[in-house]
Amino acid sequence: MYYDEFFKLCGYKPEETEMEKPRIERAFQILGISTEDIKLAEDRVRFYFDIGLEGSRKLLGVWMKQLFDLVLAREEGKKIIYTSFPSMPALGLAAALASEDIYCQAPEVVLDVAMGQILGKIKPILEEAEKQGLPPGLGMCSLNQARFGAIVTGIIPIPDLSVVGGFFCDQMAKTEDHLQYRYGYPVVYIDQCYGDSPWDEFPEITKRRLSYFGKETEIALEEMKKVVGPELNEEILTIARHENAKLWFAQQDIAELMKSDPAPLSNIDIGMEFQMVASAERRAVYEGLPAMETLIEEGKQRISQGKEKIEQGAPKIFFYSHHFSDPSIMRLLEDVGLCMVTGHFHTLGTQDMVKAQAKTYGERRAERMLRFGFYHSGMGAIYKAIDLCKLWNVEGAVLFYHYACRPMNADVYQMKKEIEKQLGIPVIILEGDYYDIRSYSAESFRTRLETFAEILRARKAAKGKIILMRG
Amino acid sequence: MNSFNKLDKHLRNRAIDITKMKDEGRKVIAYTPGGYMPEELVYACDALPIPVGLIRGGEHEPVMTAGVYLPRWLDTFCRAQIGYYMLKDDALYQMVDLLVTPLTDNDIRAIADSWDYYTDIEVFRFGVPHAKTDHAFDYYLEGLALLKDKLERLTDTQITDEKLKDAIELSNRERNLFKEISLMRKADPPLVTEEEFIKLSHASFLADKKIMVEVLEEFCDEIESREPPPAKGPRILLTGSTLAMGDYKILNLVRETGGTIVIEEFCEGIRQYWENVEIDADIMKSLAERYFLRRVPGAWARPGKERLDFLIKLAKDFKVEGVTWYQLMYRAVYDIESFYFKDRLKKDTGISMLKISSDYDPTETETLRTRIETFIETLKR
Numbered sequence: 128m129y130y131d132e133f134f135k136l137c138g139y140k141p142e143e144t145e146m147e148k149p150r151i152e153r154a155f156q157i158l159g160i161s162t163e164d165i166k167l168a169e170d171r172v173r174f175y176f177d178i179g180l181e182g183s184r185k186l187l188g189v190w191m192k193q194l195f196d197l198v199l200a201r202e203e204g205k206k207i208i209y210t211s212f213p214s215m216p217a218l219g220l221a222a223a224l225a226s227e228d229i230y231c232q233a234p235e236v237v238l239d240v241a242m243g244q245i246l247g248k249i250k251p252i253l254e255e256a257e258k259q260g261l262p263p264g265l266g267m268c269s270l271n272q273a274r275f276g277a278i279v280t281g282i283i284p285i286p287d288l289s290v291v292g293g294f295f296c297d298q299m300a301k302t303e304d305h306l307q308y309r310y311g312y313p314v315v316y317i318d319q320c321y322g323d324s325p326w327d328e329f330p331e332i333t334k335r336r337l338s339y340f341g342k343e344t345e346i347a348l349e350e351m352k353k354v355v356g357p358e359l360n361e362e363i364l365t366i367a368r369h370e371n372a373k374l375w376f377a378q379q380d381i382a383e384l385m386k387s388d389p390a391p392l393s394n395i396d397i398g399m400e401f402q403m404v405a406s407a408e409r410r411a412v413y414e415g416l417p418a419m420e421t422l423i424e425e426g427k428q429r430i431s432q433g434k435e436k437i438e439q440g441a442p443k444i445f446f447y448s449h450h451f452s453d454p455s456i457m458r459l460l461e462d463v464g465l466c467m468v469t470g471h472f473h474t475l476g477t478q479d480m481v482k483a484q485a486k487t488y489g490e491r492r493a494e495r496m497l498r499f500g501f502y503h504s505g506m507g508a509i510y511k512a513i514d515l516c517k518l519w520n521v522e523g524a525v526l527f528y529h530y531a532c533r534p535m536n537a538d539v540y541q542m543k544k545e546i547e548k549q550l551g552i553p554v555i556i557l558e559g560d561y562y563d564i565r566s567y568s569a570e571s572f573r574t575r576l577e578t579f580a581e582i583l584r585a586r587k588a589a590k591g592k593i594i595l596m597r598g
Numbered sequence: 599m600n601s602f603n604k605l606d607k608h609l610r611n612r613a614i615d616i617t618k619m620k621d622e623g624r625k626v627i628a629y630t631p632g633g634y635m636p637e638e639l640v641y642a643c644d645a646l647p648i649p650v651g652l653i654r655g656g657e658h659e660p661v662m663t664a665g666v667y668l669p670r671w672l673d674t675f676c677r678a679q680i681g682y683y684m685l686k687d688d689a690l691y692q693m694v695d696l697l698v699t700p701l702t703d704n705d706i707r708a709i710a711d712s713w714d715y716y717t718d719i720e721v722f723r724f725g726v727p728h729a730k731t732d733h734a735f736d737y738y739l740e741g742l743a744l745l746k747d748k749l750e751r752l753t754d755t756q757i758t759d760e761k762l763k764d765a766i767e768l769s770n771r772e773r774n775l776f777k778e779i780s781l782m783r784k785a786d787p788p789l790v791t792e793e794e795f796i797k798l799s800h801a802s803f804l805a806d807k808k809i810m811v812e813v814l815e816e817f818c819d820e821i822e823s824r825e826p827p828p829a830k831g832p833r834i835l836l837t838g839s840t841l842a843m844g845d846y847k848i849l850n851l852v853r854e855t856g857g858t859i860v861i862e863e864f865c866e867g868i869r870q871y872w873e874n875v876e877i878d879a880d881i882m883k884s885l886a887e888r889y890f891l892r893r894v895p896g897a898w899a900r901p902g903k904e905r906l907d908f909l910i911k912l913a914k915d916f917k918v919e920g921v922t923w924y925q926l927m928y929r930a931v932y933d934i935e936s937f938y939f940k941d942r943l944k945k946d947t948g949i950s951m952l953k954i955s956s957d958y959d960p961t962e963t964e965t966l967r968t969r970i971e972t973f974i975e976t977l978k979r
Contacts, residue, residue: 260938261937266927266928298934320727321701322707339736339737533705533708533928536669536672537704537707538711539669540669
């Protein structure tokens, strides 16, 4: 078939492609994926992803299966719960693991990775969202546009329940309000008052914030139980928590490999696994985790063989976050000779390792989210960035931020100043879009990033000379 | 009118008066004008603090200045506030001892964060939950208790029930007067113009409340004895995110193109006057009931139906012929809501809506004029 080679690149065995044929073809029909699209996707996958690695190929495959699961969920008789991104990973995962009859995922993440990064076909979805309620030019978040556009065009089903994280982002909750107006499906919002703390309070977490956020989480859980049934019980909540932790620790192991010089992996591939962990569902546990373990082994082999993916001596940097729908910014970063070792969302900080003290399930989940820093306050996000820069001993920071994300953009200037002040390392701010490349071009950053990389190399060289002189 | 002369005189001297009071040791408590900060608490600190709303807007220079401190992708009014402070040309902004910021959304949070980081002014935040559940009410009430404690420590004054009751009675009186004046605009033609009402509303964020009440009372008396203004064009409901003091472009354009604004509903900048505090045994709870439970929330509420229902009610009660949705750039929740409210408004009332956005940029004026002119012309047919 015209897609055999593509799925081979995505780690499918021939018999698996054959077995999956009805799902693939039905999903492609709904999504409007043509033969030509698949040819382009093949080129795209070869260009961006490290397909010489089995782990990367498998990760690509898991994302494609997730796309089919999403598009076909209703036709396959599943009850559907949509979470949103950022979500409470272990909560959604519990529903997904509770029963095979449940589909629970943040659809926008699947669409961004599979339709964006892999297939390069996210644009029509975003354009439809722009026509029908989230217009261009107003700083609308393209992550919301992906969710909205896919629902209004009917390429993904209407859910039985939507569990929306309003604990951080205002836009996502409001977008869901619009969808509820149009389709009337039930929505539960997980609220907290983001930033409701004195500026320098983090890492302290007040009891009242924990209590309110925890109660909201409990309410969401109760609503989810109504859809999932008795299977969403204490036992599965515990299992989901453990599985989620396994995913995070595997992710941390992958990140650790990047400390090697030369670094063995590309952040394009790491981004794919980060997005899987950040929005984990059933396949992430059963197929994603083994793929990550394969990637870890392959990375270790490369290190032992001295093979490089990123050139030796590349300055190690903190990078705010991976792109979700197009890897060109990550490619550029590596092209100019920078090595991203840590980022806000895919590496764990000091506070992430603190054992949750709260008593109830909801409060424990809330505590995890608040300890993450980014979901606590602007200062929490800054604290986390500085903490990660220290932990990973980076030589510079690239604050590539998602311009349409109000929670993120409100404090990015302060973050730059604080990293520079506290750590004395160079910081550059780049304004872009994590989910849509129509509003910026990675290439427009080339000169700035080349210069920045040059500065870091010069500092490194100077530091080396000083050490030699002292020696 | 005497009432306006009195108000103008009071406001002209306001900065000087506040300077004198500050020299006497009084504290200036600023707050974001979204209607979630009970001024009563401030007044109950033995009238030491002077509530001053960060209410200015409409000018481009503060927005440009703010670009050094905040990215442009935040609400224009919210960005402008750090700009006003940094420009140092408004004495009131420089006199602030404490900025109280009820956090409703990330745009408002940006005011708190930027003031916290870039100025020496202390910032007190308290969160406003996004839904009206029991535990959300408790959370808001706890926030008020923390605010009360903060104000008491700052002013070294205990807020007693008696003082609080007095402040509530004064504030209720002010709200009653605003409501009375607002309802006069139901008449056709309205007995009060939009310029008069909005000027009074904005002034109430800066004026001494006792004087403001006197002005409003006098204004009501004057209305009874004056000739109603001449009939004008289509009756308009003006709604949106923020209508700040000085942001009068939209008012001028509607008036110049023949429309008559008869009612406004804004999250920030227009005083919330529909509900009073009903004093109960627990006065703090009474405040929370009024300021959180019984007020209509902004577009950031989830779900956001209550505000839209209220807008429909206002449109019917004030017999409006068109709705103008005026919002500031990048206030995303309003942008999203405007899209489907337009549809709902049409279905429920048959009324059309025009949505316009502003970045406080003078170059946008004539483009907006064409759109508003066309809208008003359409309504006239």
